[in-house]
Amino acid sequence: MSTHESADTVISNKKAALAGLYDDIHTSNMFPFWATSEGVDHDEIKQLMATSKAVPFVWKYGEIEPLLQRAAQLITMDDSERRSLILINPGLAPKRASVSTMYTAYRLNDPDEIMPPHKHSPSAIRFGLTGTGNFTGVEGEDVVFGPGDMVLTPNDAWHNHGTVGGEQAVNLSVLDLPLVETLNAIHFDHNYTEMEDGKEVEKKVQSARYPSDYSQSIYGEGGLRPRFVDHKRGGGLSSPMWVYRWEKMEAALDAHKDWDGDPHEGIVIDYVDPTTGGPVFRTISFYAQMLRPGEKTLPQRETASLLLAPFRGKGHSIIDGERFDWGQFDTLAVPGGSWVEHVNDSPNEPVIFFGATDAPTQKALYLYKRWGRNQAGDLLRLA
Structure with a gap:
C-alpha cells in the first residue's frame, strides 16, 4: 500500500468513525458542540443556530374578520367557552406564537355573550377594535370598552369576557403565553368560587367589588396617586389600573403631533403602571406609535420582538429588506434582531400603531440592545 493510499484510508476510516459517533450521539438525544476540519455532513455551529425562528409576517384583518363571523355561526357558547383565532408565525408553526415570546389572537363575541371566569399564569391584554360593548370583568371590576381601549387581565387575576349592549364586538388579545410556556410555568384555573353565607360556592359570573369606572377614577390623572386605596390588586403582579382609555392616549398623541419625536420611531407613548412608572407587566409591555402624514422612520x-396592530391608517414596513403592506386592524410581526423602517403612505392622515414588546423581559435580564442608522447610513448604538 502506497503512502497516498494509506493516508486516504486513514481519512476514510476517520470519516466513518465520525459518522458513527454522530449517529450514536443523536440516537442518545445529545448534541455535539465542536468544530472539525473534516468535510463531514454535520455543521455543528449551523445546526446549533438553526432552531425555529419567527419571520416577519402580516396577518390581514380582511381575511380574519370573515373567519370570525363563520366561527360565531358554527361555534356557540354551548360548544366552547372560548372562541378566538390565534395568529401563528409561519417560522414557528405549529407552536402557538406570533413571535417567539408573544401571540396575538382576535375574538368576536356575539351580542350579550358572557363567558365564565378563569385565570392563568400568562399575562394578557384586550384591545378594542369594533363595537362599544366589549366586556371584561377583572377581579371584581366590570369593564365595558370600545375601540382603542386596552384592558389588562394580569397573571393569576380572575377575569371573564363577552359583550353587552346587544351588538357584536371584536377585540384583539396579546399574551406572553409562549414565553411562560418556554419557562414551564403555565397554569390555568376555571374553578371560580365566591364565599356566600360562609360557604364556598361555584360561580359563572364574578360579583362586582369595584365601581365600573374604578381604574379611571383612581389612576386616570397622571402624576396623582390616591393614598387611601390598596394598590396591590390581583396580587400586585402587574399595574393595578385594569383599563386604559383611548381618549387619554389619543389626546396625548395629538398634543405631541408637532414634536420632532424620534427619527427611528416617530411619536411613541408607553402604557405604564401608574404606581411605578414601569411597564404594565413584568414580561411584556405596550405602547402607541404615531407616524405623521408622509413620515418615514429611519432603520x-x-x-426585542414586536407585534404591531395598525389602529389608524395604512402604510408599509421594510423588514430586513422586504416590503410588508398593512392596513387598519392588521397585525405585523417584527422578530427580534430584524432591521425595520415604517412608512406612512398617506400625505394627509396619521398612522397609529398599537404595539406590544417583550423588552421588559430582556431588560430585566440585561439582554436588551437597540441600534439604528442615520441618514448617511452610519450605524448607531441607541440602547
Whole structure:
C-alpha cells in the first residue's frame, strides 16, 4: 500500500468513525458542540443556530374578520367557552406564537355573550377594535370598552369576557403565553368560587367589588396617586389600573403631533403602571406609535420582538429588506434582531400603531440592545 493510499484510508476510516459517533450521539438525544476540519455532513455551529425562528409576517384583518363571523355561526357558547383565532408565525408553526415570546389572537363575541371566569399564569391584554360593548370583568371590576381601549387581565387575576349592549364586538388579545410556556410555568384555573353565607360556592359570573369606572377614577390623572386605596390588586403582579382609555392616549398623541419625536420611531407613548412608572407587566409591555402624514422612520434594529396592530391608517414596513403592506386592524410581526423602517403612505392622515414588546423581559435580564442608522447610513448604538 502506497503512502497516498494509506493516508486516504486513514481519512476514510476517520470519516466513518465520525459518522458513527454522530449517529450514536443523536440516537442518545445529545448534541455535539465542536468544530472539525473534516468535510463531514454535520455543521455543528449551523445546526446549533438553526432552531425555529419567527419571520416577519402580516396577518390581514380582511381575511380574519370573515373567519370570525363563520366561527360565531358554527361555534356557540354551548360548544366552547372560548372562541378566538390565534395568529401563528409561519417560522414557528405549529407552536402557538406570533413571535417567539408573544401571540396575538382576535375574538368576536356575539351580542350579550358572557363567558365564565378563569385565570392563568400568562399575562394578557384586550384591545378594542369594533363595537362599544366589549366586556371584561377583572377581579371584581366590570369593564365595558370600545375601540382603542386596552384592558389588562394580569397573571393569576380572575377575569371573564363577552359583550353587552346587544351588538357584536371584536377585540384583539396579546399574551406572553409562549414565553411562560418556554419557562414551564403555565397554569390555568376555571374553578371560580365566591364565599356566600360562609360557604364556598361555584360561580359563572364574578360579583362586582369595584365601581365600573374604578381604574379611571383612581389612576386616570397622571402624576396623582390616591393614598387611601390598596394598590396591590390581583396580587400586585402587574399595574393595578385594569383599563386604559383611548381618549387619554389619543389626546396625548395629538398634543405631541408637532414634536420632532424620534427619527427611528416617530411619536411613541408607553402604557405604564401608574404606581411605578414601569411597564404594565413584568414580561411584556405596550405602547402607541404615531407616524405623521408622509413620515418615514429611519432603520432600527432591536433584540426585542414586536407585534404591531395598525389602529389608524395604512402604510408599509421594510423588514430586513422586504416590503410588508398593512392596513387598519392588521397585525405585523417584527422578530427580534430584524432591521425595520415604517412608512406612512398617506400625505394627509396619521398612522397609529398599537404595539406590544417583550423588552421588559430582556431588560430585566440585561439582554436588551437597540441600534439604528442615520441618514448617511452610519450605524448607531441607541440602547
